[in-house]
Amino acid sequence: MSKPAEKAKLWYEYRPIFINERRIREGTEFWAAHREALDQASIKTGVAPEYLAAILGVETYYGRLTGTYRVLDALVTLSFDYPAREKFFARSWNSFCC
Numbered sequence: 001m002s003k004p005a006e007k008a009k010l011w012y013e014y015r016p017i018f019i020n021e022r023r024i025r026e027g028t029e030f031w032a033a034h035r036e037a038l039d040q041a042s043i044k045t046g047v048a049p050e051y052l053a054a055i056l057g058v059e060t061y062y063g064r065l066t067g068t069y070r071v072l073d074a075l076v077t078l079s080f081d082y083p084a085r086e087k088f089f090a091r092s093w094n095s096f097c098c
Contacts, residue, residue: 018058027053030062 038049078089
């Protein structure tokens with residue numbers, strides 16, 4: 001967490017990765033397929049559904065890349081064993097479970 005795996009890029013370096021015809025098409029399809037869940041998450045978080053879909057596109061390529069760590073395990077570990085961000089992850093844990 002303190003040292004990201006990738007080097008920081010400027011926007012013009014990221015843009016062709018995330019804004020292209022395939023991502024736009026797949027993002028639109030994802031939004032249509034998950035409209036209800038995105039709307040519910042939007043109401044709960046106050047974040048517009050199109051932003052939620054975009055974030056999911058960047059972070060998981062619309063659900064295809066989910067990583068190898070279970071979210072629950074990661075949140076608990078970060079809540080109790082990462083003092084620098086303990087309060088943040090404890091809040092995330094409470095939102096997730098309660």
